[in-house]
Amino acid sequence: xxxxxxxxxxxxxxxxxxxxxxxxxxxxxxxxxxxxxxxxxxxxxxxxxxxxxxxxxxxxxxxxxxxxxxxxxxxxxxxxxxxxxxxxxxxxxxxxxxxxxxxxxxxxxxxxxxxxxxxxxxxxxxxxxxxxxxxxxxxxxxxxxxxxxxxxxxxxxxxxxxxxxxxxxxxxxxxxxxxxxxxxxxxxxxxxxxxxxxxxxxxxxxxxxxxxxxxxxxxxxxxxxxxxxxxxxxxxxxxxxxxxxxxxxxxxxxxxx
Amino acid sequence: xxxxxxxxxxxxxxxxxxxxxxxxxxxxxxxxxxxxxxxxxxxxxxxxxxxxxxxxxxxxxxxxxxxxxxxxxxxxxxxxxxxxxxxxxxxxxxxxxxxxxxxxxxxxxxxxxxxxxxxxxxxxxxxxxxxxxxxxxxxxxxxxxxxxxxxxxxxxxxxxxxxxxxxxxxxxxxxxxxxxxxxxxxxxxxxxxxxxxxxxxxxxxxxxxxxxxxxxxxxxxxxxx
Numbered sequence: 001x002x003x004x005x006x007x008x009x010x011x012x013x014x015x016x017x018x019x020x021x022x023x024x025x026x027x028x029x030x031x032x033x034x035x036x037x038x039x040x041x042x043x044x045x046x047x048x049x050x051x052x053x054x055x056x057x058x059x060x061x062x063x064x065x066x067x068x069x070x071x072x073x074x075x076x077x078x079x080x081x082x083x084x085x086x087x088x089x090x091x092x093x094x095x096x097x098x099x100x101x102x103x104x105x106x107x108x109x110x111x112x113x114x115x116x117x118x119x120x121x122x123x124x125x126x127x128x129x130x131x132x133x134x135x136x137x138x139x140x141x142x143x144x145x146x147x148x149x150x151x152x153x154x155x156x157x158x159x160x161x162x163x164x165x166x167x168x169x170x171x172x173x174x175x176x177x178x179x180x181x182x183x184x185x186x187x188x189x190x191x192x193x194x195x196x197x198x199x200x201x202x203x204x205x206x207x208x209x210x211x212x213x214x215x216x217x218x219x220x221x222x223x224x225x226x227x228x229x230x231x232x233x234x235x236x237x238x239x240x241x242x243x244x245x246x247x248x249x250x251x252x253x254x255x256x257x
Numbered sequence: 258x259x260x261x262x263x264x265x266x267x268x269x270x271x272x273x274x275x276x277x278x279x280x281x282x283x284x285x286x287x288x289x290x291x292x293x294x295x296x297x298x299x300x301x302x303x304x305x306x307x308x309x310x311x312x313x314x315x316x317x318x319x320x321x322x323x324x325x326x327x328x329x330x331x332x333x334x335x336x337x338x339x340x341x342x343x344x345x346x347x348x349x350x351x352x353x354x355x356x357x358x359x360x361x362x363x364x365x366x367x368x369x370x371x372x373x374x375x376x377x378x379x380x381x382x383x384x385x386x387x388x389x390x391x392x393x394x395x396x397x398x399x400x401x402x403x404x405x406x407x408x409x410x411x412x413x414x415x416x417x418x419x420x421x422x423x424x425x426x427x428x429x430x431x432x433x434x435x436x437x438x439x440x441x442x443x444x445x446x447x448x449x450x451x452x453x454x455x456x457x458x459x460x461x462x463x464x465x466x467x468x469x470x471x472x473x474x475x476x477x478x479x480x481x482x
């Protein structure tokens with residue numbers, strides 16, 4: 001199989017979107033504008049990314065450019081997490097540290113163990129996958145911790161009133177929040193390949209890589225993502241809960257969103 | 258011989274709420290003896306006053322003293338075990354009555370000591386293995402008192418502990434607290450119910466809406482204030 005899809009192929013793939021737009025208009029669903037905007041925006045974004053990636057992946061471009069791209073992704077992810085979880089105090093530096101550290105750790109494992117070579121073609125997509133998954137679950141975990149403690153304020157204060165230090169007073173609720181935050185990734189990992197083929201593997205097969213090799217690559221990536229998500233969730237959970245208690249073991253006022 | 262300092266003293270205490278202050282330059286002393294009832298209408302800052310006593314909240318201005326010492330200078334965890342709080346709505350934790358009592362981390366965590374704490378609140382020691390969520394409202398509130406007693410407090414801070422109970426259970430909780438006080442415990446009981454203040458209090462202090470002290474005295478004088 002070749003990958004010379006070309007602009008005509010891309011345009012043709014929009015046929016289904018066009019059918020959906022037509023259906024939306026006919027049924028009066030009002031979705032046509034947002035579908036058209038999403039399609040256009042995705043095209044423009046990926047086009048721009050493609051131009052930058054072409055430069056980064058150029059053999060004459062220094063490797064540092066790929067690392068800079070990965071660092072930029074971490075910053076964008078941290079800003080996104082803060083926007084998604086505005087009720088969490090000090091979210092930006094915490095998200096920056098969490099996503100950055102987890103991404104760095106995963107890439108260090110990948111390259112130190114020689115799973116992939118240290119080339120821009122590995123750095124950029126792997127960093128993207130780690131940052132993307134870590135970002136999503138970091139925001140979920142932070143919001144769940146705040147929501148759990150806000151919803152169970154009376155239980156937390158009942159424990160504090162018994163003279164328990166804040167980590168012990170918060171533990172049952174933080175455990176519940178982090179379990180919930182991890183659940184979707186664990187479920188996804190459990191059914192991988194049964195319900196849908198994962199993205200990296202699909203891409204490799206479409207690009208003509210033998211299925212056996214695609215499976216191995218996907219497995220390595222999946223384990224890395226699971227580890228990255230678990231570490232992100234735990235680190236951000238511990239970091240957030242620390243910000244919600246004072247030094248004299250009081251729960252700060254919380255706003256549930 | 259120096260005078261015994263009050264159990265709690267509020268020295269010009271201000272606590273801000275949403276908009277209006279919950280406590281407004283409050284000056285109040287709670288003697289180190291018996292049951293002191295603080296009565297007041299809704300919004301008079303009764304619960305806030307108790308939360309300041311064991312530092313679930315801190316004053317925006319002024320000083321709260323426990324037996325002469327500024328509570329800010331005390332270890333909050335030790336203070337909370339010395340002045341144990343019983344919340345208005347009983348809060349059971351997951352699991353059995355035994356699990357609930359063990360959260361208090363008693364020095365002696367044997368079933369014998371746990372059962373003894375239930376007995377002190379008039380509960381059947383055989384209920385240790387029962388699921389806490391299945392207890393009646395009155396049983397639950399007395400279990401919460403038993404749980405607090407396991408921290409070996411010298412003072413009980415009671416935040417309208419009978420607000421959600423029927424008359425029979427109100428009487429049981431009142432009798433439980435009176436019997437504990439007869440054995441040496443101090444109690445600070447806040448309520449909006451003047452009749453209850455007369456029944457359980459050795460003295461009654463009154464708060465007005467807006468968080469200012471308005472009167473104190475023996476129950477027969479203060480209850481109607």
